[in-house]
Amino acid sequence: MVEKNPNPLARPLAANEQKLADQLRAAGLRPTRQRIAIAALLLDGRHRHVSPEQLTAEIAKTGMHVAGGTVYNTLNQFTDAGLLRRITLHNEHSIFDTNVDHHHHFYDADNDKLTDIASDDVILAHLPKAPDGHEISSVDVVISITAK
Amino acid sequence: MVEKNPNPLARPLAANEQKLADQLRAAGLRPTRQRIAIAALLLDGRHRHVSPEQLTAEIAKTGMHVAGGTVYNTLNQFTDAGLLRRITLHNEHSIFDTNVDHHHHFYDADNDKLTDIASDDVILAHLPKAPDGHEISSVDVVISITAK
DNA sequence: ATACTTGCAAATCGTTTGCAATACC
DNA sequence: GGTATTGCAAACGATTTGCAAGTAT
Numbered sequence: 001m002v003e004k005n006p007n008p009l010a011r012p013l014a015a016n017e018q019k020l021a022d023q024l025r026a027a028g029l030r031p032t033r034q035r036i037a038i039a040a041l042l043l044d045g046r047h048r049h050v051s052p053e054q055l056t057a058e059i060a061k062t063g064m065h066v067a068g069g070t071v072y073n074t075l076n077q078f079t080d081a082g083l084l085r086r087i088t089l090h091n092e093h094s095i096f097d098t099n100v101d102h103h104h105h106f107y108d109a110d111n112d113k114l115t116d117i118a119s120d121d122v123i124l125a126h127l128p129k130a131p132d133g134h135e136i137s138s139v140d141v142v143i144s145i146t147a148k
Numbered sequence: 149m150v151e152k153n154p155n156p157l158a159r160p161l162a163a164n165e166q167k168l169a170d171q172l173r174a175a176g177l178r179p180t181r182q183r184i185a186i187a188a189l190l191l192d193g194r195h196r197h198v199s200p201e202q203l204t205a206e207i208a209k210t211g212m213h214v215a216g217g218t219v220y221n222t223l224n225q226f227t228d229a230g231l232l233r234r235i236t237l238h239n240e241h242s243i244f245d246t247n248v249d250h251h252h253h254f255y256d257a258d259n260d261k262l263t264d265i266a267s268d269d270v271i272l273a274h275l276p277k278a279p280d281g282h283e284i285s286s287v288d289v290v291i292s293i294t295a296k
Numbered sequence: 297a298t299a300c301t302t303g304c305a306a307a308t309c310g311t312t313t314g315c316a317a318t319a320c321c
Numbered sequence: 322g323g324t325a326t327t328g329c330a331a332a333c334g335a336t337t338t339g340c341a342a343g344t345a346t
Contacts, residue, residue, distance in 0.1 A: 067303040072336060090236045121276035128269035134293040141289045145282040215328045
């Protein structure tokens with residue numbers, strides 16, 4: 001038997017990885033190497049829109065490998081934990097937004113691209129109250145645009 | 149009991165079917181039997197939300213048969229023609245709304261059900277202008293709710 | 297040690313498409 | 322008759338899942 005290792009992960013964590021690990025734990029997720037890799041790419045504070053496909057490519061670029069299914073599972077776990085927001089387009093695929101605050105998007109159907117709507121472009125006057133016994137969990141405004 | 153008709157093609161159109169046929173023609177669509185059947189279910193003026201699956205079931209209930217692919221194609225044609233509006237949910241499937249005016253929805257994720265938001269619950273203060281060279285083609289607001 | 301997580305491939309889901317048969321005009 | 326439309330099944334892309342192997346606590 002190997003003696004008890006004070007280090008949680010087999011490979012020692014860099015300082016920034018430690019921080020991500022803590023963030024994951026705080027979200028109720030075990031800090032595994034692949035989750036940390038994904039967190040390093042997405043949870044650095046910058047706001048981005050990523051498709052699972054894109055993300056898989058980025059991970060590959062770092063030299064690490066994460067299985068396709070795991071990328072999906074991880075994105076869903078992060079979303080359930082409130083670390084990401086999922087947005088489904090009229091085009092049958094999802095993108096994940098690292099900005100979990102309520103904000104809205106332009107969807108350019110011609111190029112299948114999402115853009116944030118500048119936050120000062122206030123569009124919601126007020127939210128209607130949810131029906132009895134329900135509460136609002138998220139609000140998505142997608143404004144589809146096409147080249148004219 | 150549905151009795152098999154040896155010559156289904158020869159069946160004349162009922163008066164209400166005539167009206168639907170005209171509506172389809174006006175939309176640039178040939179009034180075929182299956183399009184009329186679908187129009188009869190969806191374009192009667194009532195506002196509903198239907199999934200392709202649901203619709204297929206309803207058609208079957210009338211004793212008529214329309215192939216699955218045709219249901220999808222027809223819904224898309226109707227949507228392109230402006231007769232329906234397509235709404236994609238965070239759940240990887242679409243529903244078609246017979247109300248083509250701009251209005252918004254509650255999405256009850258627990259039961260996978262859409263509800264219209266009462267039109268007097270104004271939520272859009274103003275629309276941001278579309279980026280250069282683009283114009284707004286549609287606006288979808290989906291407010292997700294969960295039982296509390 | 298135990299429970300959770302991953303990898304991988306197969307499976308599933310919703311939707312689209314190709315092509316021969318068929319209906320509409 | 323000529324063209325649009327249908328039926329079906331196969332094709333599809335995105336996403337999920339089952340299970341054995343690996344890892345966290």
